[in-house]
Amino acid sequence: MSAxxxxxxxxxxxxxxxxxxxxxxxxxxxxxxxxxxxxxxxCGVAPAAPANSGTMPAPSSGPAGTALPGLHDELGDPVNTxxxxxxxxxxxxxxxxxxxxxxxxxxxxxxxWTVEVSGLVEKPMNLAMEDILKKYPQEERIYRLRCVxxxxxxxxxxxxxxxxxLKDVSPTGSAKYVKFTSAALPGVMPDVPDPFYPxxxxxxxxxxxxxxxxxxxxxxxxxxPLPNQDGAPIRLVAPWKYGFKGAKAxxxxxxxxxxxxxxxxxxxPNEYGFYANVNxxxxxPRWSQATERRIGEASRRKTLMFNxxxxxxxxxxxxxxxxxxx
Ligand SMILES: Nc1nc2c(c(=O)[nH]1)N[C@H]1C(S)=C(S)[C@@H](COP(=O)(O)O)O[C@H]1N2
Ligand SMILES: [Mo]
Numbered sequence: 278m279s280a281x282x283x284x285x286x287x288x289x290x291x292x293x294x295x296x297x298x299x300x301x302x303x304x305x306x307x308x309x310x311x312x313x314x315x316x317x318x319x320c321g322v323a324p325a326a327p328a329n330s331g332t333m334p335a336p337s338s339g340p341a342g343t344a345l346p347g348l349h350d351e352l353g354d355p356v357n358t359x360x361x362x363x364x365x366x367x368x369x370x371x372x373x374x375x376x377x378x379x380x381x382x383x384x385x386x387x388x389x390w391t392v393e394v395s396g397l398v399e400k401p402m403n404l405a406m407e408d409i410l411k412k413y414p415q416e417e418r419i420y421r422l423r424c425v426x427x428x429x430x431x432x433x434x435x436x437x438x439x440x441x442x443l444k445d446v447s448p449t450g451s452a453k454y455v456k457f458t459s460a461a462l463p464g465v466m467p468d469v470p471d472p473f474y475p476x477x478x479x480x481x482x483x484x485x486x487x488x489x490x491x492x493x494x495x496x497x498x499x500x501x502p503l504p505n506q507d508g509a510p511i512r513l514v515a516p517w518k519y520g521f522k523g524a525k526a527x528x529x530x531x532x533x534x535x536x537x538x539x540x541x542x543x544x545x546p547n548e549y550g551f552y553a554n555v556n557x558x559x560x561x562p563r564w565s566q567a568t569e570r571r572i573g574e575a576s577r578r579k580t581l582m583f584n585x586x587x588x589x590x591x592x593x594x595x596x597x598x599x600x601x602x603x
Contacts, residue, residue: 350419350431352585354571357430359499361572366506367424368525369474370459370466381467382505387526390510394442396531397452402445406510410496412445413437417500418493420516422523423555423584428570434514435497440488442530448484452532455487456480457513460526474544480524481537481551482515483593491516491589494527517586519553550603554594555584559603 348356366378371385392409395401404412415435423429443455461469461477469476486492493514496503503509508525515522521541531537541549548562557567557580568577583590594602 348419348433350421352421354421354431356419356433357572362430362432362498363504363506365430365572367426367520368506368508369471370461370469370476370478371506372468378506379504385465385505385509385526387505387510392511392527393529394446394531395529396456396533397449398532399447399449400445406496409494409511413441413494415496420491420493420514421584422514422516422520423569423580425519425521425549425553425561425566427564427566427568427580428572429578430572433499434493434495435500435503436493436495436514438490439492439494439513440490442494443484443487443532446532448532451534453484454533454536455482455484456529456531456533456537457482457524457527458529458531459524460528475540477528478524478540479537480513480522480539481533482522483536484532486515486590486593489590489593491586495523517555517583517590519549519555521549522553552599552602554590554599554603555580556582556599556603558582559600 350356364379365375367375368378368382371378371381388406390406392404392406393401394404415437417433417435419431419433421429421431439455457480459478460466463469468474482492493516495508495512495514496510498504498507503512508523508527511527512525513523513527524540536551539549539551542551555566560566566580569580571578581587
């Protein structure tokens, strides 16, 4: 993203959605989550014919050789493979080389873990991860993720609406924004500290954006606990915005009065604004945002306004100049 960033292609492993996903019941059972109604009901449900036909491998467990149904989002886009989602990552605290984040983050200890929810609230909380998983039923949401670097994926996340957590702390009348802070651990994360990067990684949403049902606190993907490289144990996902809004390994969620400074806006304010809504009509100063490279696909796709979530989020920006507020 910055001048320092390296551009490289993802491994071209075009395998189909991982068989393990279909063992999600085992994970959910372990996490005490079975009984969540309509696990996939709100998402793209398996069509009769596999969306990724042809190259389906035998499941690693379960009925050998059974063709797995193709999971897809509500637009019919097939989900990316677990392999791609967990081996092509942006997580600068560990490394700028996307294909190496998984390896560099492999030993990161994410348990025990506590998230502080504080600031302009009546009922601040310090929540242990176990409490979060108990308190908030986990849902599956298949979302497109569009990186500002013009690549994208479709990811089956597990998580819960940020709004639920925010309601529980009762924001005061003066709370207007939500600030997110990622962990920054020298000695654990190889690139922390870095003279060029103002760690900890911080992000923010306007309070009404944060209350939108699409804004998700994510704790898993493919029905499994979140891999370290994807932001374990808990990260934000706001699918109508560029991927960098989704701060990983959250340690603090704060209600604040003023628009918080964010990591990328601090580094390069003319390139990465606070809003960062996916918008094909507003180019990045160094590249077009009109199209994107979907990981796993040969030809480029058109980028959709708000990443295809216009119906759910356009009303948040009525009357706002989206070019000025990039
Ligand atoms: N703490 C932290 N969060 C982060 C980043 C990061 O470098 N550090 N990168 C962001 C960017 S640019 C993107 S595109 C997404 C990538 O999420 P993924 O690796 O799970 O696909 O994480 C975002 N969250
Ligand atoms: Mo990104």
